[in-house]
Amino acid sequence: MVEVVCHIVMLMLIVSFGAAFVRVVIGPSLPDRVVALDITATIVVALILTHCVQTGSAYYIPAAISIALLSFVGTVALALYIRKGGAS
Amino acid sequence: MIREIMVSLFLLMGGILSLIAVAGVLRMPDIFTRMHAATKVGTVGVSSITIGLMIHFGSITVISRGILVIAFFLLTAPVAAHMIARAAYRSGVSLWILTRIDEWKTHGEIEQDED
Numbered sequence: 001m002v003e004v005v006c007h008i009v010m011l012m013l014i015v016s017f018g019a020a021f022v023r024v025v026i027g028p029s030l031p032d033r034v035v036a037l038d039i040t041a042t043i044v045v046a047l048i049l050t051h052c053v054q055t056g057s058a059y060y061i062p063a064a065i066s067i068a069l070l071s072f073v074g075t076v077a078l079a080l081y082i083r084k085g086g087a088s
Numbered sequence: 089m090i091r092e093i094m095v096s097l098f099l100l101m102g103g104i105l106s107l108i109a110v111a112g113v114l115r116m117p118d119i120f121t122r123m124h125a126a127t128k129v130g131t132v133g134v135s136s137i138t139i140g141l142m143i144h145f146g147s148i149t150v151i152s153r154g155i156l157v158i159a160f161f162l163l164t165a166p167v168a169a170h171m172i173a174r175a176a177y178r179s180g181v182s183l184w185i186l187t188r189i190d191e192w193k194t195h196g197e198i199e200q201d202e203d
Binding site: 001002005006008009012013015016019020023024029030031032034035036038039042043045046049050052053058061062064065068069072075076077078079080082085 | 102107134164167170176179
């Protein structure tokens, strides 16, 4: 049962990933794109964890942790860049 | 059996919450409302998928790493959202046209940057 649910959840997450990239493309301002990239990284972490459940191997959890860390650092760097007036 | 049902419920909840978050990011009219949907629902979605992972494995190493993932997301998502919102407001992103209250404009004065 868990395998079927993993397939369904991965499908949901991939649809979410594509829709978030639509916002990255059409976002009217730079902060919109930053928010969309942030949620994209969150969805990638969720995909990695779902893949761990699906295959039964726990070796990818540090990859999820490091992607979360890098997404936080990138979001903070882009926020500072916007604040310094880089968007204009 | 009960463990499989719980794992499936938590994973499905995570997937549905991610869909709701992305629907909010796509459909909301304003960057601040978009951020409201993205940060709250996205964080809870990943946390629920992590709880499903911890129930599925059940070993102490996976549970400790899962707690690390949840704590990291709960710590960093509000900080990142606050920084983006502040930077967006200061860089002059226009609010939604039906916004009723802008307390930073009426009450607070925008202090000068330190640089």
